[in-house]
Amino acid sequence: MDKLELLQRVFGYPQFRPGQEELIDGVLSGRDVFGIMPTGGGKSMCYQIPALLLPGITLVISPLISLMRDQVMALKAAGISAAYINSTLNGAQIQAVYRNLLAGQYKIVYVAPERLDYAGFGNVAAKLSISFVAVDEAHCISQWGQDFRPSYLRIVNFIDSLPYRPVVGAFTATATKQVREDVERILRLRNPVRTVTGFDRPNLYFAVIQPERKDKVLHRLLAARKRKSGIIYCATRKSVETVCEDLRSRGYAATRYHAGLPEEERTANQEDFLYDRKTVMVATNAFGMGIDKSNVSFVIHYNMPKSIEAYYQEAGRAGRDGAEADCILLYSGADVYTARFLIDKSASENEEMDEAQREMVRKQDLARLDAMVSYCKTKTCLRGYILEYFGQKHLEICGNCGNCKDGFETVDITKESQMILSCVKRVHDRLGYWVGTGLICDVLRGSSMKRIRDSGLDGLSTYGLLKDRGRSEVRGMIDQLEAEGYLSTEQEHMTLRMTALAGQVLYEGKTVQMRVAVEPEEPAPVSGAVKPMEEDKELFESLKELRSKLAKDAGVPAYVVFSNATLVDMAKKKPKTMSQFRKVSGVGEIKAAWYGTAFLKQIQRFMDENQEEG
Ligand code: ADP
Ligand code: ZN
Numbered sequence: 001m002d003k004l005e006l007l008q009r010v011f012g013y014p015q016f017r018p019g020q021e022e023l024i025d026g027v028l029s030g031r032d033v034f035g036i037m038p039t040g041g042g043k044s045m046c047y048q049i050p051a052l053l054l055p056g057i058t059l060v061i062s063p064l065i066s067l068m069r070d071q072v073m074a075l076k077a078a079g080i081s082a083a084y085i086n087s088t089l090n091g092a093q094i095q096a097v098y099r100n101l102l103a104g105q106y107k108i109v110y111v112a113p114e115r116l117d118y119a120g121f122g123n124v125a126a127k128l129s130i131s132f133v134a135v136d137e138a139h140c141i142s143q144w145g146q147d148f149r150p151s152y153l154r155i156v157n158f159i160d161s162l163p164y165r166p167v168v169g170a171f172t173a174t175a176t177k178q179v180r181e182d183v184e185r186i187l188r189l190r191n192p193v194r195t196v197t198g199f200d201r202p203n204l205y206f207a208v209i210q211p212e213r214k215d216k217v218l219h220r221l222l223a224a225r226k227r228k229s230g231i232i233y234c235a236t237r238k239s240v241e242t243v244c245e246d247l248r249s250r251g252y253a254a255t256r257y258h259a260g261l262p263e264e265e266r267t268a269n270q271e272d273f274l275y276d277r278k279t280v281m282v283a284t285n286a287f288g289m290g291i292d293k294s295n296v297s298f299v300i301h302y303n304m305p306k307s308i309e310a311y312y313q314e315a316g317r318a319g320r321d322g323a324e325a326d327c328i329l330l331y332s333g334a335d336v337y338t339a340r341f342l343i344d345k346s347a348s349e350n351e352e353m354d355e356a357q358r359e360m361v362r363k364q365d366l367a368r369l370d371a372m373v374s375y376c377k378t379k380t381c382l383r384g385y386i387l388e389y390f391g392q393k394h395l396e397i398c399g400n401c402g403n404c405k406d407g408f409e410t411v412d413i414t415k416e417s418q419m420i421l422s423c424v425k426r427v428h429d430r431l432g433y434w435v436g437t438g439l440i441c442d443v444l445r446g447s448s449m450k451r452i453r454d455s456g457l458d459g460l461s462t463y464g465l466l467k468d469r470g471r472s473e474v475r476g477m478i479d480q481l482e483a484e485g486y487l488s489t490e491q492e493h494m495t496l497r498m499t500a501l502a503g504q505v506l507y508e509g510k511t512v513q514m515r516v517a518v519e520p521e522e523p524a525p526v527s528g529a530v531k532p533m534e535e536d537k538e539l540f541e542s543l544k545e546l547r548s549k550l551a552k553d554a555g556v557p558a559y560v561v562f563s564n565a566t567l568v569d570m571a572k573k574k575p576k577t578m579s580q581f582r583k584v585s586g587v588g589e590i591k592a593a594w595y596g597t598a599f600l601k602q603i604q605r606f607m608d609e610n611q612e613e614g
Contacts, residue, residue, distance in 0.1 A: 003028070003049050010052070010078050012566075012588035017042045019197035023169070024049050026193030027132060033169040034138075034184060034192040038199045039316035043171040044071060047134035050169075051108045052080065056129035057101070059166075060110045062136040063149055063289075066270070068110040070292040070560075075108065077560050079590035084110035085121070098124045113140075113151040116158040125158075130166045133159060135187060138170035142182035143357065144364065156188055173316070174309060177391070199312075199390045203319045206382040207402030208329045208375070214302060215246060217330060221300060222252060222280070223483035224476070225326075227494070228297040229273075232282045233314055235303035235338045243302060244282040257283035274557045276548065288314060293557065294321035295564040300328045304335035304376055306343060307368035308389045311375070321565035328402075331376040339369050379403060413477050414505070416466065417512040420444065420478060421486060421502045423462035431455060434495035438538065441474045450609055471537065480514045539606050540571040546602045550595060561595060562586055574603055 003024050007013050016024075019035060020042055026033040027050040037043050051058030062068055068084035075082040083097045083106050100106060101124060115121050133155075135141075141152040159165060170183050170192075184192065211217040218232070234240045237258040247254040255269040255278040272278040274293055281287065285305065299318040305311045311329070319325030347362040371389060378385050382401040387394040397404045423444050428434055442449055443457050446464025457463060466474055478496070481487045486502045489495070504510040544558075544567060551558040562570075566586030575581040581596050582589070 001053075003053060006049050006052055007045070008588075010080065010588045010590070011045065012582075012584070012586045012591060014583075014585060017045075017197075019195040020046055022193060022195050027167055027169055028053060030167055032167060032189045032192040034180075034189055034194045035169070035171045036180065036194075036196040037171070037173060038197070038201060039173045039313060040201065040320040041173070041197055043136070043173075046171065047132065047136075047169060048075070048080075048108065050132055051134075054131040056131040057106065058108050058132040058134060059125075059130055060108060060134045060136055061113055061116070061155060062110055063113060063140055063151075064137065065112065066289075067136075067292055068112075070557075072110065073556060074292075074560055077556065077591065078588055080108070081106055082108040082110070085115055086110075086112040087114075094120075102127060113149065113155060116154060117151075122158075122161060126161070126163060130162060132167045132169065134169045134171065136171050138172040138183045138187065139174035139179045141186050142179045143353075143361065144176070144178040144182060148361070153186065156186065173313065176309075199387055199392050200383065200394070201316060201319065202400065203322055203324050204315065205324070205326045205400050205402075206315070206328075206386070207326070208331055208382065209402075210331045210376070214330045214332065215243075218243070218247075218300065218302065219250065220483060221298075221328060222247070224479050225298055226479065226482070226489065227279065229276060229279050229293070229295055230281070230298035230300065231288065231296060231314075231317060232280060232300045232302055233287075233305070234282065234284060235305075235335065235342065237284060239302060240282050240284055247280060247282065252280050253278045254280040254282055257281060257287040259284065259286045275551070276558055285310065285314060288317050291317060292320070292559075293317070294559045295323070296320065296325065297323065298326040298328065300326075300330065302330055303338060304329060304331050304372060306339045306365065306372065308371050308375060308386060309368065311372060312386055312390075321559070321563040323564050323568065329376065336369070336373055339372075340366075343369065411514055412511060413480065413514045414511045416469075416477055417481055417486070417505050419462060419465045420474075420481060421498060421506050423460070423465070424487065424496060424498050425502075426460045426462055427457060428498075430457060430460060434490070434493075434497050436494050437475065437478055437489070437496050438541070440478065440496055441471055444474055445469065445471065450611070477514065480512065484512065486512075536568075536571040538610075539574070539603065540567055542606055543567045543570055543599065543602060546598060550598060562591070570599065570603070574607065575600065576604070 001009070007016060019037055023033045023035045023046040035043055035046050047058060047060055065086050065088060068086060072082045072084050083100065085094055085097055089097070098120070101109060111121070135155060137147070140147050140149040141155070142148060159168060168187060168189060170187055170189060172179070172183065209217055232243060234243055237260045240256050240258045244254050244256040255272050257266055257269050269278070270287070273281040274291070296318045299315045301311070301314070305314060315327035318327055343362060343365040347358050347365070350358060353361065375382065375385050381396065381398050381404050383398040384394045384396065399405070420440070424440055427440065427443060439451070442452060443460065443463055444466040446467040448458070452458050478487065482489065486499055486505055488497055488499050490497055505512060547558050547561050547567065551561045554561070563586055566584060569585045573580065573584055575584060578592065578596050578600070581587060581600055582592050
């Protein structure tokens with residue numbers, strides 16, 4: 001099999017992303033490589049595909065324990081035998097991995113950098129034929145980077161200790177010049193193939209808000225993002241506790257993560273989030289390193305982080321599957337003091353460095369903080385600011401950030417609100433139970449779905465009242481009514497109910513306003529973002545449900561079954577046969593064999609149910 005066949009048949013992607021092919025070709029031809037790609041750019045493919053094509057073993061060095069576990073799980077799901085070695089395994093488990101390694105059972109093995117120093121590992125490594133050493137998160141080798149790890153300095157010794165030198169590849173998302181030079185020099189890359197792919201993530205929307213009350217704004221932001229998965233980053237453990245508690249008391253499925261929690265709780269909470277049992281993760285920056293959850297649809301910073309590097313990395317955890325996602329920073333002047341305090345504290349506590357190193361790192365950190373504060377204050381394009389910081393060319397106006405979007409206007413939606421509320425009431429009166437937001441939208445928009453005709457909902461006086469409005473517009477108004485307390489969603493069954501307050505709008509003349517984005521005159525620049533068509537959204541939701549069920553049965557996170565981007569493509573293509581199913585982006589042979597029938601059936605059922613007559 002060649003590299004493209006592998007990409008298509010094993011991983012299910014039709015083509016390479018920018019930079020991937022050059023790096024893979026480099027490794028296959030025996031050259032060292034240095035890949036600089038933004039988070040989510042697809043670095044892992046650049047070592048996984050060579051690993052499958054080269055003889056012998058590929059060693060991936062990564063500091064990120066959860067990433068190792070996730071990737072090994074994902075590789076196994078794609079039918080590839082892989083393993084990891086890190087401190088989460090006990091002695092017997094590690095011995096078992098060593099035995100399998102020596103027996104030639106793995107093509108890819110992930111190891112933590114500390115492990116390279118262990119005699120036991122060294123002895124095993126000396127007996128293996130290692131063709132390729134891939135150093136992930138390679139910026140950790142540089143003390144100019146935001147995440148210096150002294151254990152990375154010893155990777156070179158390890159490579160030198162091998163009977164012969166394998167091909168070496170370095171991969172990072174940090175692009176500053178100094179870090180690049182350090183990586184090449186310290187890792188002693190030999191005339192590497194270098195690629196720097198664009199740092200732009202067109203599917204991410206960036207905004208900075210400087211609110212009077214952060215908690216109020218947070219409630220508003222979350223009310224508009226119900227059922228979506230997101231991370232809220234706070235600067236301190238204490239604010240993680242406060243924010244998480246507050247959200248829970250408001251009925252959000254929130255969990256928390258910070259270094260002060262017992263290991264067990266951290267693991268449990270992280271898994272709740274990964275497996276979509278909890279939709280909101282409130283955390284310090286201790287959370288997320290190596291988290292490969294692809295369906296995170298917003299990242300809100302409750303406090304300003306310490307650097308653009310940190311911000312872009314944390315915000316970049318949104319929308320990894322290419323779907324549209326929001327990165328919103330809530331800024332206040334007090335954040336600057338907290339950040340300064342944390343910088344001083346971490347400089348004085350770092351025992352791995354001597355005094356001079358510490359002082360240098362502190363100065364660097366303060367300079368980075370300045371750049372971060374300027375980001376919060378700039379009136380120019382936010383995306384442009386970030387790209388500029390990483391030395392990349394960019395458009396003057398991106399059209400998809402808080403500063404480029406001309407802003408918002410307030411519109412009166414009292415009339416529409418009355419229609420929505422009375423529709424919720426009438427549907428309930430007719431059926432005798434509450435239903436979900438989706439069905440309410442369908443009734444208001446006059447859908448001729450079978451379910452609606454069969455239950456006589458098309459005879460209601462509110463049927464079709466908002467037929468000239470878009471589905472997301474109607475949903476947006478419902479969200480607004482929920483945010484204001486006139487409607488509420490019952491979390492267990494996700495049904496929409498009217499509250500006692502609704503009467504004020506229905507009978508007492510209370511008005512309702514909503515802030516909506518002013519649509520730009522010109523079409524937004526073409527982006528790689530995935531935007532599901534209105535009519536496919538419902539199918540997408542039903543495929544998501546099936547995915548949850550299959551993931552639960554298999555005991556893996558939902559995105560290991562298929563990413564959101566794959567489900568979006570599936571909902572668009574609506575495959576009828578297995579060979580059509582195989583053409584969906586992200587569907588490889590193994591996954592098609594495991595899940596194909598279930599998804600095809602679901603699509604068929606959906607199409608039958610929603611067939612319009614006439
Ligand atoms: P990084 O390590 O650079 O942050 P990943 O390697 O985790 O990014 O890739 C991010 C996502 O993109 C993953 O879901 C991955 O499967 C997907 N991906 C990688 N290569 C491609 C490709 N050529 N086409 C489509 N999706 C891809
Ligand atoms: Zn912009």
